């Protein structure tokens with residue numbers, strides 16, 4: 271490693287050590303004490319909230335793709351469940367009409383649909 | 399005092415802080431989309447289990463039981479326009495026999511295919527009377543058992559009736575929703591009766607011989 275191009279003057283005052291927060295203790299209190307009007311559900315109160323401010327984009331969604339993927343998985347799962355509700359009526363109808371074979375096919379369809387929903391859930395179980 | 403004014407520090411131990419944290423998290427949006435996904439997966443599993451249970455036979459069908467049903471005399475006589483409630487073939491299988499004004503004799507399960515209310519014979523309704531379920535206004539055709547109005551999803555299962563020479567009425571078997579009377583008899587009697595071997599035999603078990 272080469273020496274810095276502009277060697278520091280050893281007599282120059284050193285910058286103060288970095289400490290997060292403010293020199294004023296009043297400003298270092300927890301957010302909820304500083305802004306009591308923030309409701310517990312405002313987001314900042316929840317320590318699980320990751321990557322909010324300060325900084326650019328503070329307080330906004332930091333991973334929009336994650337959120338929309340979760341919504342998409344939920345929408346797909348709900349669609350599959352709607353199909354299952356329909357399938358169950360078909361299974362009951364076929365069974366009652368004496369068509370046990372078709373009822374078993376329907377039961378297989380229901381189980382497969384469940385596996386699909388299970389897969390959607392298992393895609394990212396750590397998601398929030 | 400405005401809410402932004404400095405507040406007195408809360409007297410807090412680690413325990414209180416822990417409790418407050420728990421409070422905040424509990425008060426946070428109670429059901430997240432993540433939770434919804436889990437709930438939806440659970441519901442889906444329940445539906446799958448329900449489907450398998452139905453296919454393996456948790457639901458009772460009219461006339462299901464041990465062996466073919468025995469013919470049984472249910473009445474000495476049923477006059478035109480009258481109906482008769484009876485149980486056939488099991489003690490739990492509620493059934494209804496109807497003699498329409500033109501003499502047609504028909505027997506059905508009296509359990510509505512919608513939500514299992516009791517089906518009644520209403521002579522005054524429809525052109526020639528109809529089978530009526532008062533629970534959700536389900537209506538069945540008295541001649542065929544087919545659904546003519548209301549929410550029931552399937553036709554009424556039939557109870558096959560036979561009128562003998564002396565006018566007595568016998569129940570001789572059951573047929574499922576939409577099942578042909580002859581097929582039903584062959585299914586129950588094992589297919590070795592003359593009726594099943596001879597395809598041209600009279601098919602309507604519910605008609606007078």
Ligand code: FES
Nearest residue numbers: 510512513531536
């Ligand atoms: S139970 Fe008969 S119409 Fe609903």
